[in-house]
Amino acid sequence: xxxxxxxxxxxxxxxxxxALDVFWERGYEGTSLNDLAQAMGIKSASIYACFGxxxxxxxxxxxxxxxxxxxxxxxxxxxxxxxxxxxxxMLQATADQITHPEHPHYCMLILAAPTGATxxxxxxxxLAAGRQGQYAEIKxxxxxxxxxxxxxxxxxxxxxxxxxxxxxxxxxxxQARDGATRAELETVITCxxxxxxxxxx
Amino acid sequence: xxxxxxxxxxxxxxxxxxALDVFWERGYEGTSLNDLAQAMGIKSASIYACFGxxxxxxxxxxxxxxxxxxxxxxxxxxxxxxxxxxxxxMLQATADQITHPEHPHYCMLILAAPTGATxxxxxxxxLAAGRQGQYAEIKxxxxxxxxxxxxxxxxxxxxxxxxxxxxxxxxxxxQARDGATRAELETVITCxxxxxxxxxx
DNA sequence: CCATTTGTTGATCATTCGACCAATAAATAG
DNA sequence: CTATTTATTGGTCGAATGATCAACAAATGG
Numbered sequence: 001x002x003x004x005x006x007x008x009x010x011x012x013x014x015x016x017x018x019a020l021d022v023f024w025e026r027g028y029e030g031t032s033l034n035d036l037a038q039a040m041g042i043k044s045a046s047i048y049a050c051f052g053x054x055x056x057x058x059x060x061x062x063x064x065x066x067x068x069x070x071x072x073x074x075x076x077x078x079x080x081x082x083x084x085x086x087x088x089x090m091l092q093a094t095a096d097q098i099t100h101p102e103h104p105h106y107c108m109l110i111l112a113a114p115t116g117a118t119x120x121x122x123x124x125x126x127l128a129a130g131r132q133g134q135y136a137e138i139k140x141x142x143x144x145x146x147x148x149x150x151x152x153x154x155x156x157x158x159x160x161x162x163x164x165x166x167x168x169x170x171x172x173x174x175q176a177r178d179g180a181t182r183a184e185l186e187t188v189i190t191c192x193x194x195x196x197x198x199x200x201x
Numbered sequence: 202x203x204x205x206x207x208x209x210x211x212x213x214x215x216x217x218x219x220a221l222d223v224f225w226e227r228g229y230e231g232t233s234l235n236d237l238a239q240a241m242g243i244k245s246a247s248i249y250a251c252f253g254x255x256x257x258x259x260x261x262x263x264x265x266x267x268x269x270x271x272x273x274x275x276x277x278x279x280x281x282x283x284x285x286x287x288x289x290x291m292l293q294a295t296a297d298q299i300t301h302p303e304h305p306h307y308c309m310l311i312l313a314a315p316t317g318a319t320x321x322x323x324x325x326x327x328l329a330a331g332r333q334g335q336y337a338e339i340k341x342x343x344x345x346x347x348x349x350x351x352x353x354x355x356x357x358x359x360x361x362x363x364x365x366x367x368x369x370x371x372x373x374x375x376q377a378r379d380g381a382t383r384a385e386l387e388t389v390i391t392c393x394x395x396x397x398x399x400x401x402x
Numbered sequence: 403c404c405a406t407t408t409g410t411t412g413a414t415c416a417t418t419c420g421a422c423c424a425a426t427a428a429a430t431a432g
Numbered sequence: 433c434t435a436t437t438t439a440t441t442g443g444t445c446g447a448a449t450g451a452t453c454a455a456c457a458a459a460t461g462g
Contacts (some may be wrong), residue, residue, distance in 0.1 A: 007428075
């Protein structure tokens with residue numbers, strides 16, 4: 001029972017990667033269907049047939065983005081032996097990603113659509129939900145550190161500490177967008193981690 | 202020798218403030234000339250006659266923005282008695298501004314156009330230059346602290362420290378955009394300032 | 403009053419936007 | 433084979449985009 005009907009002339013996975021490149025380059029609103037169709041090598045009608053709409057395509061693109069570029073920082077957070085080392089490695093993995101020579105120098109989750117036209121409100125909220133997820137993962141990792149005994153519950157609270165490191169991650173994205181080098185981001189990370197011994201002595 | 206010709210029926214200063222409101226609400230690309238004309242109470246032809254173009258209007262809007270919303274953090278940085286107090290007050294003034302109940306909860310310099318269509322490259326670079334100015338002001342204030350004797354030159358370097366606090370400012374803007382309260386931003390600031398005693402003991 | 407200067411109005415420019423047809427092409431099922 | 437299903441093509445939809453233009457309105461200078 002092979003597929004009925006005329007087979008696709010393009011590979012949706014490849015097309016999705018090509019769409020990712022364009023959205024990454026120009027953000028959500030800065031990318032037109034023409035841009036996408038050209039980069040994907042198909043007509044806009046095929047985009048609609050395969051991916052639904054511009055917004056639906058973007059959501060699928062963000063899924064791919066999270067599974068690829070987004071994975072190293074997440075893994076670092078997961079696999080660091082202590083909360084402190086996990087956060088430190090997560091920041092460094094983030095810096096690696098957003099200064100990678102083959103990609104635009106910023107995190108799409110953070111800067112692909114922070115503001116924009118009223119009609120794209122849903123896209124902004126979709127990305128905001130992803131950022132909320134980032135924060136939650138950081139907080140969970142800190143909690144695990146307390147459970148594991150490698151982190152003393154900080155006086156300022158785990159919420160505050162998690163939000164602080166989420167803030168640093170987000171700030172790094174602007175820094176990279178503005179041309180900061182990997183080495184410069186490393187010095188920022190050094191400063192950010194310097195807070196640790198004061199917060200959780 | 203009063204002004205020749207038909208006088209304007211609108212006050213450019215008022216119109217600029219109204220344009221600021223719209224750009225602030227929707228970012229640069231998310232704002233159309235129709236949006237602007239409606240909010241300013243004039244036709245688009247009058248916008249072109251008085252302000253030049255959409256981009257030129259936006260640059261003038263950012264001038265007004267910097268002189269108003271941007272001033273409190275700058276003043277805090279300038280007037281703080283020590284480098285540490287100045288940075289702390291600057292962060293708090295920033296948090297005040299980006300959670301102000303009457304304005305959108307983010308800093309325009311940071312989020313009005315971080316990404317976008319190719320043709321708006323100049324606008325993005327204009328804002329990036331403004332952010333570079335932020336960083337330079339922070340670094341200058343730290344240098345003054347060393348000169349004044351209230352700050353020991355930190356091992357990590359003044360550049361690193363300045364970039365770190367610029368990163369925090371920029372991260373705070375995303376936090377506010379995502380709905381963080383003033384109190385939550387305060388906890389982030391507490392964490393960010395906790396790095397100080399480690400960096401400059 | 404008349405010429406000049408400037409601003410506003412309403413219309414419109416070509417282009418692009420996201421979206422979606424109808425017509426055609428290419429596969430499988432029976 | 434024919435009928436059915438699915439994909440692609442080329443075209444086009446109405447609306448919106450940033451930007452202007454000619455026509456009209458309101459001021460000053462002489």
